[in-house]
Structures are given as C-alpha cells and as structure tokens.
Amino acid sequence: MMFKNFSILIFSVCVFISCNTEQKPLSVTPDDYNNAVDKVTEVIIHDIFSPPVASRIYAYSNIAAYEVLAQNHPEYNSLAGKLNGLGETPKAENPAVNYDVAALIAQMEMAKSLIFSEDRITEVRDSLYKTWEDQNADELVASKAYGLQVADHIKSWMDGDNYKQTRTMPKFSVNADNPSRWQPTPPAYMDGIEPHWMKIRTFVLDSASQFKPVPPPAFSMEEGSEFHNQLMEVFNVRNEMTAKGDDSEEAAIAKFWDCNPYVSTHKGHLMFATKKITPGGHWIGIVKIATKKNNADLMETVYAYTKTSIALFDGFISCWDEKYRSNLIRPETLINQYIDDSWTPVLQTPPFPEYSSGHSVVSGAAAEVLTEIYGDNFQFDDDTETAYGLPVRSFDSFRAASSEAALSRLYGGIHYRAAIDEGLKQGRQVGQYIVSNLHMKNDGEALSHSGN
Template structure:
C-alpha cells in the first residue's frame, strides 16, 4: 500500500490513536511479531460482543461471511507474499464487520489502520487489501436476504394445538416460540434444512420417553434432592449462550495452529461458523417438524402441576437440544481440523457462572457436559440432547467434506 493511500486509510483515526500507531514501540523495547489471525479474531469477537445481533445464528453468519471472504482471498493467491495475505485477511474481515456492525466503524477503522501500519508499503499490501475487500463485498451480496436477520429468524409461530406432546409456551414468561424462521433460511452448504433430520422423538408413554421424563423430574428440578452440587455447577456453567461459550475454545484452536499456513487458520474459523449456521438451520427444522413439548409442560400436565426446573426453559421445542447440536458441530470441526486433543490444557469461563473457570484437554468433553447440563437444568430430555449432538456432528462433517465448494 502506498504512503498516500495508507494516509487515506488512517485519516479517520483520532489523532492520539494515530500518533501511537505511527510511533511504534519505545526505543529499546523488544517487539513480538503480531499474530494477525488472532488479532482479527479478537477484533471480530469484540465487535460482536459490543454491537452484535440479538440472535445467535446471525452472529455466526457474520463470522462466516468475514472469514470465508478472507479464506477465499488467501486461497486464490496461495503463492502470494505474507504482506498480501495479512492485508487480505484484515481488509476482508474489516469490510464485513463495517457493513454488518456499522456502529463499530471507528474502532474497526482503527484496527485496520493498526494492521496496515505494520505491513510494508508496496504492491503486495495494496493488492491484498483490495482482494479482501472484493471477496467480502461479493459474499455479502450473495448472502443478502438469506433469512438470517433477527426478524426472519424469529418469524411468528403459533402451536397448532394443545394436544399432549405438542410444544406450548413455557413458564414463567410463556413467550412465543423463537427461531422458527431458521428452518427456511438459506444454508451455506446444506442441500436442504431437513437433509440430516433425525427420526421422531420417543412416542409418548414409551419406555424411553418415561425414562427421559423421570430423569428430568428428579435431577432437573429446582428443588432436586438427587442432583449433586457438581451437577448443579455444570448446569449453571453451560446455561449460557453457546456462541459465547465456544468463542474461547475456537480461539484456543486458532492459537494452537500457529505454525500452520495463515490460510488454514482462516479456514478453520470460517468452517466452524459455516457449520454452526447450517447446524442451527437443521436444528430449527427438526424442532418445528416434531414440535415436542418441553419437560416442564409434560411434567405439569401429567405428574406434578407445581414442578419447576432449575433454569427457565428457552422458548422453542425440546427435540433436539440447540446447545448440544452447537457443541456437536463445534466438536466435529475442531476434531477434524485441529485434532481431538489440545497440546496443553485450556481454560474457559462462562457468562452464567461469573468467576468460574473449567479446564479441558479435548473438545469432546465439552459436548458431554452440554448433554448432561441440559438435563440437570430441567430444560431438555436426555434423548433430545444426545440426538442433538449427533445431528450437529453430522452437519459439521458434511461441512468439512464439502468445504472445497466454498473456496474454489
């Protein structure tokens, strides 16, 4: 990038910040190479935390577009020099985020200026930035009106009946069903939302159904006498947003892959979120195809009119669990692209358990805890959880197998 063009990029940056960017480190201070993949990972995460959508799948879509655009720019210039690649990544993600989270334009412009300020001026920087922006604009255009905006995601849904087994709004808020519109949104790689739809949930009154309900009744009750403190702690930890809970594990994976080519690390982030979007579309398809009532509705209607779960029940059907479809998808992508275990233990926190951390050495344990947690929260049956994890893995495996279609 020429000095003149760089000046134009930096023009919007406040004077004090600009002087810091241009000044560089103080004399005598050792400098560490900046990992541009982690730099823009954090920019993306911080942008969505500050100005993201109220719907989880919309935020996964933002990641998918930005990092897929970057992946395309890098793949199509695989032999390009490092300045080209770093500029392409920064520009692709910047263009996407400025478009989809315009309230953060000032901060995003600052971040772009910081990255470009480290890259030597020249044709590689200029071409890389142009390629990144071009791929982002093309992908944004192709995903316009894909049905993943918040209003479309939460299209109105009215239960067709109040018959036993059919989902109904749940206490304490009795909110209308959410995520109904996901089922007709445009996937990235699925041929159709029902491509991996599992078979129906256990029939009412069947042995498996009765076992499921008895387990939730005992272990998921607010006043449970069978749930241990450790189980309560697990339920509390995993009650938060799957998107938030998995942002740090994915960052760990990107950091662990530091010795791999930048294009591979970018594709890891892109494919994680592409799989997540497609998984959530498949999840809503299954939920609203079967419309199975939640444990709280079933138990109050048939066993105990006062039964109350440990946690409030989300406003959509039981089967399958969205948390476990998300975790199954995440596990599959991370295992396929990074390996089943991490080189060293990693620690994550939870927005619903402030100050609490958990340490892991693989990805599968996160899924296992999600399966248990939704039962111990009293908000899902175990069958809904295990089927959900299987569905997520299947969609993610399809994403990995067809990834070449996204980058050609």
C-alpha cells in the same frame, strides 16, 4: 574539526529521520484476528442475537476473511464452488495489496453489515486504519480496496440465502389444543424464535433435512411409557441436584454450558435481560483457545474459525428443521401442569421447541471439524465462560467437550434424554459430512498440533 563533527551529526539525524519516515509493510497477527472475532462476539451479546442468527454473523464474516487469504496461500483452496451458490472470488489486481490486512478489513466489513451496533465495529476499524495509514498509506489504500471488493462479493452471495425473506414470514402459531406441542415458557413467554430458519440456504449440506433425526418418543403421559420415563428423569435429576446443593458437579456443568442469550430476570414489575454468549459463540471461543495453543499463524487461525463457523451454521439449520417439525413441548411445561406447579429448571428454558437439542447438534458438529483439524486427543482448558463468573473447565478432546455440552441440557432441566442423544448424533453427522465434503486444504485437513 568542530565543523566536521557537526556535519556528521546533521547527516546522522537526517538519515535517522529518513529511515523512520519510510513506509513500513503492514502486519496483522493472529491475535489481531482473535480480537476482531472477540469484538463480533461482544456485539452479538450486546445486540442479543438469537443463536441461529449469531451463527450467520460468524460464518459470513470469517468466510470473507478466508477467501482473501486463500488467494495468497496456494495450500488452501477457495470456497468458490464448494459452498452452495458461491461463485469465484475476485482476484487482487494491485500488487501493493497486503492480503493479511485485506482479510481483516473484509471480516470487519462483513460483521458490520450483519449487526445492529455498527459503531462498535467502526470504532475498532477506524483505529486500525489510523495506525496503518501512519505506517504505510499506499499499502492500506490497496488493501482496503481489495478487502471491500471481496466483502461486496460475499454480501452479494449472502443476499441469496433467503434470510431477508424469512424476516417477513409469519410468527410461529402455538397449537394449544394439542398437549404434545410446544408452548411458550416462563418467565417471558416469548414467541418461538426463528420458526423459518430451515428455509435458510445451507453451506455444505444438500438440504436442511439431510440429517433428519429419528422422531422423538411418542408423546404419552401414561406411567411406564418411554416419553413419561424421560420426563420423570428430568424431574428427578433436578430434585437430586437440589439435594446436593448449588455447588454440585451437575449444576456446574449446566451453568457452564448455559449460553442462553434470552435469560430474563424480574425485579418487581420490571424484567431485565441478562446478556450471555450463544452456543455458537462458546465454540468460537474454543477455536480461539485451540489456535492459540497450537501457535497457529494467521492463515491457520482464519481457516479454523471459518470451517468451524460453517459447521455451526449448517448445524443450526439442521436442528431448527427438526425443532419446528416435531414441535415438541418442553419438560418444564409438562412438569408444571401434571407433576409440580412450583418446579423450575436449573436453567431458563429457551424460547423454541424441544427436539432436538440445539446445544447437542451444534456442539457435535463443531467438535467433529475441530477434531479433524487438531486431532482427537487435543487437551484444552476452556475459559470461555470466565467473563460470566464461571470457572475454567478442562477437556481431553473436543468430542468430550461436546458430550458434556449435550449432557448439560439434562442437568439444566430443559431437554429430555432423546433430544440430547439424538441431537448429538445429528450434529456429529453434520460435522462428519462437512469434514468429508468440504476440502479447504490441498494436503489434507489435519494440522500438526500440540494438544497431546
């Protein structure tokens, strides 16, 4: 009897060990993907990429992931033939491929190739590889091979976007003889950032100038002129905010949407960079908030990131095309020259021309895409800036958030009214064009949502 019970025990142990050494299917959750995108944002901040360049990092890495997943989700369309110059994505030939794993691998590989601090992505990737290898080595090998194959396909397409060529183009020349033209601003007096960004290939727009805004008001320092009135509005709003104190609603809005990765702080003879999220990074954070609130699965999550990052990318190209065409001087420069040499804006002025407002353009574009996906009454609490010591702000819709983001530039003292209003209009035109022309779902783009 004792021998029989012992045999049963040995058999049970063997079955237990056998079951637990058996390879398990690998899985990737929406949170895994959110964490991967968060890591990209972290590296963008660490490496201090400019807002336009940051939008490129988000876009290509998300597109790579999307192209993998779309092969396994017939309700979603490949972006081949839909984005300018993108050819057909390779199909997976190995039936052992796990598309979710391959998508995350493609995203990480693209991100790693686009940033400086590659080790920060590599560390996360290698940790995942170790976990996956222990669970199912065969599935990992097949998925890794396919993910890297798609990443190579996207890299090959990306190489034709003219980015590399713009790295060796001349710096922006300041025209100091023309009082209306942009000049570097304090405290760092940096050169104009990305003066050739309009030469980058767009994704969906026909050209950088497709949604060229109306020109800004004609430069004039004559009292009563439209331009002078808008300059004085910036000056007066700042003074009114000073009278209200640092805890005013206007100051809170300005600081919440600052998103300037070039903020410099002086300590004695030294200057330090205060690293912050970019405008695009803020909207990528809003995508995370929306997908989590909607309990999105992995495919929907990647879809929302991808379409929003495409809108941000084309929005920056459209905006930068106008910035270096109109080449308009910033309010801070004129106020210091003509009105009050001790005046400073609430926010540090970014290093590029004034018109149109970049925040306004990309916020308008992103909001249109997110409104298409989740509806016009999607209430959300934006905690994107809590990492920088700022409180949560709540919005009744993406468009309401984009309007506040645009207005924040007036409260910040860095844009005239025209750049804000026309920039928001410009961005919404970009976003609406993408909504109308980039069809990524077979059954219409809108998803059921829980935002009401």
